[in-house]
Amino acid sequence: MQTRFDVVAIGHAIVDVLAHVDDAFLTAHGIAKGAMTLIDAFRAETLEHAMSNALEASGGSAANTAVGVASFGGRAAFIGKVRDDRLGRVFGDEIRKSGVVFESAPAKSGLATASSHILVTPDGQRSMNTFLGCASALDAGDMAEKTIAATEILYVEGYLWDTPGAKAAIRSAIAHAKAAKRQVAFTLSDPFCVGRWRDEFKSLLASDVDILFANEAEIKALFETEHFDQAFQAVRDWSGKAALTRSAHGSVVVNASHVHILEAEPVAKVEDTTGAGDQYAAGFLYGVARGLPLGNCGRLGGIAAAEVISHLGPRPLVSLKALASKAGFG
């Protein structure tokens, strides 16, 4: 059957509020550097008041990835929950303008659309403080069976495990994908997220995941080791496709028979690492959906990540398709 989409991404629909701050700001507000911390509505308001010159931009890890796939010229869809409020409309308008099909109906009651207060320090690191709001209302009813069945790869973010109803939703989405013989991709999302859900993530890997994304901290957290190599050996034993991202050290991509050790693409100045992993996933998934060799999938990931860290904001500012073509692809 001809598919309708290359990738359907499921995740939290979030609008990011970004600002440059110094390390002292993090210390003063008790914020863990480089991590994603869940906050409530009250703390979200406190942070919003403290942040000056903040930039508002649609985000959400899996949503960013869907936008990246579309920027490569891929056919992308996103499933996630917004409310019928101002931020919800911002999110919907922006993701559709990026070429991503977003058909989830906005909620008419309940909590507001999710927002993440992202603090970028001079070293390019970002610390995220996320108020999940309405995004956490995602449930099995939102898992559009027809869309999932008609898509090459179902992509699920680990962050969803922090949402009470999401487990049933994901189980349902994976069942739809498996029934249609589609591939299931999963990102570990965050080392603290791995800490909260390690055993569930491991059993998900063993039973359902075909493609895994993790950065160095996440894969070490999953296998409880301080040595990247030990985590890498565990990934090889698992034998699915995996992309392990390593910041300035590039990435390592593996499947049952191959290992590729890829250098980071050159970046003149790292401005903001927000979305680096999301865009890497976009390039890799686009490559897999189009049947490219494993090493080239990783290179597309690196190209997309390099673009997004060269400016503030979690989504590409230029066409990834054009960048890929400049690098000799397609």
Next chain:
Amino acid sequence: MQTRFDVVAIGHAIVDVLAHVDDAFLTAHGIAKGAMTLIDAFRAETLEHAMSNALEASGGSAANTAVGVASFGGRAAFIGKVRDDRLGRVFGDEIRKSGVVFESAPAKSGLATASSHILVTPDGQRSMNTFLGCASALDAGDMAEKTIAATEILYVEGYLWDTPGAKAAIRSAIAHAKAAKRQVAFTLSDPFCVGRWRDEFKSLLASDVDILFANEAEIKALFETEHFDQAFQAVRDWSGKAALTRSAHGSVVVNASHVHILEAEPVAKVEDTTGAGDQYAAGFLYGVARGLPLGNCGRLGGIAAAEVISHLGPRPLVSLKALASKAGFG
């Protein structure tokens, strides 16, 4: 048969003359940064006059490795040529004091003992200007058959190819090792050296080498690619044991069935990268000679490299055996 040595290293016997200089010094003297350049006696004298506060210390790539093996508690021997002059005595005294057996007879006539004028810039890079002198008189007659036959691993430096008589000498040494069913290890030494001898190095790999050492620039030069991953794939196709060192990115070690991706050991401050590859080779070879798993051989290499780059000079200042034991080995 019980062996007498873990490693016998063959290379140029050189005394290093090290000094800290700025980039302007390199420019003024037309010196290629980070490379090893061969110079004649006249230029050696010119540089010596221009260098102030120079430190004299025995060096030579393979000799440094032999000293590193001994520092791990391994049984090491060195074969190389000095003259019966002051520097020749310095070289012989220092290597023997390090616990390395050095039985090559000093030449009684001809060129002086080799010296390398090493300029260390503030970024920790070193640029080497080597006057080979007497070291280039090495010939087949120096290849002590009994020593080689009684040693687990014969280790040969690529630099030797710059010495006219050395090819016959190496052929003879390898023949002794193969006849005794010993392993042959080889380092590419320097990207410019690879450029000079690419085809010969490739045929040596195909026919005689069991263990290969190369840094990123060298392995890319060998396989004429700008992508580390392409060089890595070529190394995997070759299917011997290889250790590819990547400076701050750590190292990758492979054999026919395994790949290990190792992080660099932490170093408080990189003082001088002179000898990093030599000491990495020492740790790796010691591990192989003692039958350690491949990944652990690489970790020992990383531990030794981290020690030597933390201070000026190409040989360890503290016991590598003690450092290995602190890291949980032996």
